[in-house]
Amino acid sequence: MLDLLSRQLIDRYQRGFPVGERPFLTLAEEFGVKEQEVIDCLRQLQAQRIISRVGPVFDHHRAGASTLAALAVPPERLTEIADFVNRFEGVNHNYEREHEFNLWFVVTACDQESLQAILQAIDEGTGMPLLILPMEQAYHIDLGFPLQWQDTP
Secondary structure (H helix, E strand, O other): OOOHHHHHHHHHOOOOOOOOOOHHHHHHHHHOOOHHHHHHHHHHHHHOOOOOOOOOOOOHHHHOEEEEEEEOOOHHHHHHHHHHHHOOOOEEEEEEOOOOOOEEEEEEEOOHHHHHHHHHHHHHHHOOOEEEEOOOOOOOOOOOOOOOOOOOO
């Protein structure tokens, strides 16, 4: 069961995270806690894999390069390969899917050359079939979801 601060952070900041020199202090002041409590809470949520990351979302086609990619991974190696892929800076949204290509992720980089280098390193490092799916048409999808908590702390 998540504590109240964890729930508040998840509910309130799926979008609209404060931008500034000390965004965690801004959050702490809003919730009446210390800045370090917010930082520790977010780290714990990441360690528990409840949240994957805390950070901005950029339009990488304007600020660099990105692509959707997928690997065909034997089920018994999925965790190992996902952990390997996640070590690359610029990899996010890494999920298992029910498909021959069962590990899907987004790779972002500062430019096409850097993007290709990351993809090549993933390809060579995994030895798994790699599918690269560059975006042809952009669609905006709001990824924030209202949550209904079962228990109140």
